[in-house]
Amino acid sequence: LAKTTQPISMDSYEGQEVNITCSHNNIATNDYITWYQQFPSQGPRFIIQGYKTKVTNEVASLFIPADRKSSTLSLPRVSLSDTAVYYCLVGDVTNDYKLSFGAGTTVTVRA
């Protein structure tokens, strides 16, 4: 499974943009990059997924450079309710699409 590395924690304030960068140096050709959000005592919630370049949905944007060895999740204008743990994951398409969760990034949004 491709290993990912992301910052342990980030602090921000309401209304700011939060960018979380994840490294995945050994990503395989067919792997997709997926980000999840998790609140305490809840299951992870799918945020966004991409393969290359830029993907945007109503919640976030995902930027993936050409070499795909990293990706950046961008959360625009965060609010207090965005305080959560964010996980960057790379699926193993050759192994039942297993996901290996790292420690994630704890994002704390302050008023």
Add this chain to the structure above:
Amino acid sequence: GAVVSQHPSWVICKSGTSVKIECRSLDFQATTMFWYRQFPKQSLMLMATSNEGSKATYEQGVEKDKFLINHASLTLSTLTVTSAHPEDSSFYICSARPSGRGTDTQYFGPGTRLTVL
């Protein structure tokens, strides 16, 4: 769309008893479902991969005879914790991957809090 449910949401049991947790994909079919365990302040740990109609594959260190997994239909997988002990107390989360998709998107259930006394 892509909703996954778990039942029960929490359970308290005595040591030595067995507990069954259900995971259902409500609006899609899932050939593959996954079971995770999460201890407080830690990340999710994959326990096993469940494929419909076949035996589950377990991650290293996970006792298959203790954590029985059944994936009898395309919308239901169950995890049975047999002879539970206090160290099995944890947050159990399932996920399901929609059948036929070319990507690895997994949709997660809300989790089940197991407390073994």
